[in-house]
Amino acid sequence: ILDSMRGRLELGGSHLNMAGFRAYEQKFVNAQRIIIVACGTSWHAGLVAEYLIEDLARIPVEVEYASEFRYRNPVISERDIVIAISQSGETADTLAALELAKSKGATIFGICNVVGSSIARATDAGAYTHAGPEIGVASTKAFTAQVTVLTLLAMCIGQRRGTITDVKLRELVTELHNIPTKVEKALKLDAEIQQIAETFKDVPNFLYLGRGYNFPVALEGALKLKEISYIHAEGYPAAEMKHGPIALIDENMPVVVIATKDSSYEKVVSNIQEVKARKGRIIAVVTEGDTTIPAMAEFVIEVPPTSEVLVPLVSVIPLQLLSYHIAVLRGCNVDQPRNLAKSVTV
Ligand code: F1P
Numbered sequence: 001i002l003d004s005m006r007g008r009l010e011l012g013g014s015h016l017n018m019a020g021f022r023a024y025e026q027k028f029v030n031a032q033r034i035i036i037v038a039c040g041t042s043w044h045a046g047l048v049a050e051y052l053i054e055d056l057a058r059i060p061v062e063v064e065y066a067s068e069f070r071y072r073n074p075v076i077s078e079r080d081i082v083i084a085i086s087q088s089g090e091t092a093d094t095l096a097a098l099e100l101a102k103s104k105g106a107t108i109f110g111i112c113n114v115v116g117s118s119i120a121r122a123t124d125a126g127a128y129t130h131a132g133p134e135i136g137v138a139s140t141k142a143f144t145a146q147v148t149v150l151t152l153l154a155m156c157i158g159q160r161r162g163t164i165t166d167v168k169l170r171e172l173v174t175e176l177h178n179i180p181t182k183v184e185k186a187l188k189l190d191a192e193i194q195q196i197a198e199t200f201k202d203v204p205n206f207l208y209l210g211r212g213y214n215f216p217v218a219l220e221g222a223l224k225l226k227e228i229s230y231i232h233a234e235g236y237p238a239a240e241m242k243h244g245p246i247a248l249i250d251e252n253m254p255v256v257v258i259a260t261k262d263s264s265y266e267k268v269v270s271n272i273q274e275v276k277a278r279k280g281r282i283i284a285v286v287t288e289g290d291t292t293i294p295a296m297a298e299f300v301i302e303v304p305p306t307s308e309v310l311v312p313l314v315s316v317i318p319l320q321l322l323s324y325h326i327a328v329l330r331g332c333n334v335d336q337p338r339n340l341a342k343s344v345t346v
Contacts, residue, residue: 020109020125021153024081027107028153029160031081034059035074035106037066037097038085039344041139041223045111045146046085047216048312052151055309056158066097078105085150086110087134087142089117090343098122111149113142127153136335137342138227140320143220144183144313151176151310175307179314182304186317189301190325193318196283196299197325200254206233207245207280208319210258211268217258217312221319228334229327238264238271251279256322257297258315261287262308272296285318 021028028034034053036046043065050061064074066084070093076082082101086094089112098108099122110126112119113134120126131145155172158164200206206225210218219235226233236245238257249255255275259268269292275282276296284297287305294300301318327334 020127021156024107024109024125025156025160028057028059028081028109028157030079031059032077032079034061034081034083035069035076035101036061036063036083036085037069037094037101038063039066039091039093041143041220042085042087042091042094042146044216044220044223045143045150046083047219048147048213049083049085049150049154051213051216052154052309053157056154056164057161058163059157059161064097065093066091067093070096070100074100076101076104076106078107080106081109082106083109083111083150084119084123085112085146086117086119087113087129087131087139087146088343089114089119090345091119092345095119095122111146113145134342136228137337137340138224138323138334140224143316147312148176148179151313172307172309175310179306179310182306182314183317185304186314187321189303189318190321193301193321194325196301197322197329199299200281200283201326201329203252203254204232205248205253206231207241207248207253207255208233208235208258209238209241209255209268209271209275210235210315211238211264211271212262213308213311214258214260214262214264214315217316217319218256220316221256221258221323224320224323225326227340228323228337229330229332230338231326231330238268241271241274246274246278249275249278249280251281253280254283255280256283256285256319257293258285258319259290259293260285260303260308260311260315261290261305262311269293269296283322285315 110123129145208218222233222235282297
């Protein structure tokens with residue numbers, strides 16, 4: 001099934017070349033562990049990959065901030081595969097982390113957007129995302145392209161290891177081809193999201209909550225808001241809320257809950273109830289047709305239904321739009337945010 005994908009998959013104009021994977025397929029199949037190193041948004045894509053690879057390929061995954069990994073004394077063996085993810089391919093911490101792993105014998109697989117970049121050159125193999133140039137500093141389409149490559153990777157390894165059924169695989173392949181249309185549909189939420197942005201453009205704090213595959217999406221939503229609108233935002237796994245952040249919730253706190261219909265839906269409903277009981281202002285990202293959560297939220301953003309495994313590709317879009325509109329309304333330069341560099345090379 002995946003033969004065509006091991007070549008090229010056209011997705012939203014991006015060609016995801018998986019040819020680099022083919023030469024190292026067997027290594028991935030036999031890997032004892034996969035370690036992912038990255039920074040910022042790319043690290044969030046890595047977190048999505050932890051769910052994907054453990055779910056579909058049943059290989060243990062560790063996701064490491066490259067900036068920490070490089071300075072500790074990590075245990076790495078020749079049976080480890082290290083995946084370095086970087087949009088620019090120039091991030092100094094990610095490069096140093098992969099070089100450290102390489103010196104200990106690990107195989108390094110890169111996922112970069114910029115062809116011929118330093119990280120791409122330092123890897124043993126890799127897959128380019130070919131998402132095109134990111135005009136702004138903050139990564140957006142690079143994130144969805146990275147997650148797509150990582151999804152394909154998890155599916156390919158899962159197929160080879162026999163950890164994913166043919167039925168499931170076929171279902172995912174079909175749905176992957178529907179994703180561009182669903183992303184386009186999510187982009188059409190623009191005007192609606194602009195209205196929500198109007199309401200919240202002057203607040204000092206935001207909380208983002210999600211579970212499962214939507215947990216990294218919550219982190220990414222919060223990061224995008226911080227990066228381009230300079231509003232303090234925190235992303236949390238929804239169930240962790242009661243271990244601290246719940247103290248922050250009152251009638252002034254906007255809480256974005258990514259609450260699509262998936263296996264953790266019921267639990268997210270009870271997290272929303274907890275926020276509501278403290279008068280938090282709920283902005284819920286839900287699956288089209290949901291009626292339960294919309295009845296509880298102040299604002300509702302409906303995204304098209306998709307497979308749980310693929311949901312970050314769709315659910316991240318409204319969060320990117322929300323950050324964009326809030327930043328514009330606050331008069332911020334969305335392409336060149338203060339203090340941020342496109343490539344963090346030191
Ligand atoms: C990592 C990153 C981006 C962020 C900003 C600063 O870059 O943290 O995620 O949006 O551009 O750098 P990269 O390693 O993915 O190029």
